[in-house]
Amino acid sequence: MVENLTEEILEMLGNESRRRILNLLSKKPCYVSEISYSLKMAPKVVLDHLDKLEKLGIVSSYEEGRRRYYSINRNLRVEISITPHRFIASTVSETPELEIDEFIKNMENLLKTPAGSLREIYKALQEFEEVERQFSEILGAVSLKFNEMFERFLTEIEKEVEDELERLVLLGITKGADTPFKISEEYGISYMGVIKALKSLENRNIVEKLENEDVWRIKC
Amino acid sequence: MVENLTEEILEMLGNESRRRILNLLSKKPCYVSEISYSLKMAPKVVLDHLDKLEKLGIVSSYEEGRRRYYSINRNLRVEISITPHRFIASTVSETPELEIDEFIKNMENLLKTPAGSLREIYKALQEFEEVERQFSEILGAVSLKFNEMFERFLTEIEKEVEDELERLVLLGITKGADTPFKISEEYGISYMGVIKALKSLENRNIVEKLENEDVWRIKC
Structure with a gap:
């Protein structure tokens, strides 16, 4: 399942030029002719890409002197998981929840976040990157x-x-198709076929229907 | 910084049709005309996309009866982080390290992985998804x-x-440009300018050069 913002981000990241522009902007804010020179792209093309990135809210610009600088202005995290039984892409943006704040606070203590000198912060940054790498592996x-x-x-x-159709319906429910309509659509089974399979599974206490809704789930 | 496999995966995921095909295959293995019917795409187009996915090693196919079925055959995780100071995209694939295995074992115990009934496994799967979501938020x-x-x-x-150029050079080192050549290339400063800045920073004990290599780092 892929949501809307994620769709747009994936579309955006599918383009090599835009990835190179983002890479450049993550190093330092740049103005158009600087990007154009550095990536050997026509200024017009660079501007088009920047426009798209700005509309998506990933990049913003400000004037300084006679120049307009572009920079990345969001904290986005995109997670994609491609496995035999799942394809998930989702975006985590800025606001972490309370519990997590606490977790981070503990982790920060663990990392002994420094009082302030350049060198201390630099070391902490490197430790942070290591923690991030480990988390990512754990995930x-x-x-x-x-x-x-x-x-x-x-x-x-x-x-x-035993029944092949009932197996498919069960699989569907497990993978998030929770209404007969969705199961029928996503798994190419006739609506009546889905209903019949659900009834039979319900009789054997394997699935149940939520009260007042046409939503089904595995009975736990 | 984006590595090669990740580049290819992002390129692949930038295409909506391929995302839809992956989504379908994550539900169940499919044959070409089934995908074609379900997504309203010409069989020829579906095959082209499947070929690309197969070359990338994400999808594989097998014959059953007179049909060739396609399915996802990899466990891939792509993590993208877009922030003002970083643009990182990386791919984590199959082999987790030892420590992590242990961590997972503990977590599994925590989740009381079931002896085996359908319902118990289903419940565990849902708990797993919740853990995964939390981790992702933490990240x-x-x-x-x-x-x-x-x-x-x-x-x-x-x-x-104080010096603007020296600041830029320091920033470059921190962001991973560790040789004068890289700093010069990536930050648009003349090579001689970089060398001069590095020397001056070295004299003030802020940076140091690795022995026998033209690699620089912040002195900790």
Whole structure:
């Protein structure tokens, strides 16, 4: 499942020139002819890309002297997970929640965030990058584990459910298609076929329907 | 900084049709005419996209009956961070390291990974997704914190170093341009200008040169 902002960001990042512009701007704010010279792109092309980035809210500009400088003005994090049973792309932006703030505070203490000299901050920055790298690896491993568990889930479905269609419907529910309509659409099964399978699974206590809604879930 | 595999993946994900195909394949393995029907794309176009995905090693195919099925066959995680001072895109693939395995084991115990029934695994899967979401938020917050710290670093540079060029050179080193050549290239300063700034910073004990190499770093 990919949401809207993420769609736009992926579209934006799919273009090599825009990636190179972002790379440049992450080094320092730049003006158009500087980018144009550095990346060997026509100023008109650079401006077009900057416009797109500005509309997406990723880049902003300010005047200084007779020049208009562009810089990155957002904190965005895009996470994409591509595995046999999932394709997820999502964007995390600025506002972390309270719990996390506390977590970060602890981590900061752990890293002994410095009182202030240039060298101390530099060292802390490097430690931070290392922590970030580790987290990112952990997330990769969590994603892998999820996949292994999903494989086991599939094996269980094969054991407990014989009917091919019912298996597919169960799979659909697990992957987030929670209404008969969605299951029918996304898995190419006729609506009536989905209903029949759901009823049969419901009778065997494997799925249940939420009260007052046409939403189904695995009965836990 | 964006590496090669990541470049290719971003290029690939920049295309909406390919995102839709991946989304479909994450639901279940599909054959070409099924994808073509479901996404309303010409079979020829679908095949072209599948070819690209197969060459990148993300998708693989197998024959079953008279049909060739396509499915996602990799565990990839792409992390992108776009902030005022950093643009990083990187790919984490399959092999997590030992420490992390241990961490995951603990986490699994924490989540009380089930003995095996369909319902138990389902529940665990949902808990896993929640953990993953939290981690992802934490990473977002870490990234934000990094940025704040970087701002402080910049303030310190302004305090300790008066010369504009020297400031830029220091910034370059901090952002990973570690040789005079790279600094000169990436920040548009003449090579001789970089050398002069480095010498002056070295004399004031702010930077140092690695032995036997033309690599510079902040002196800690």
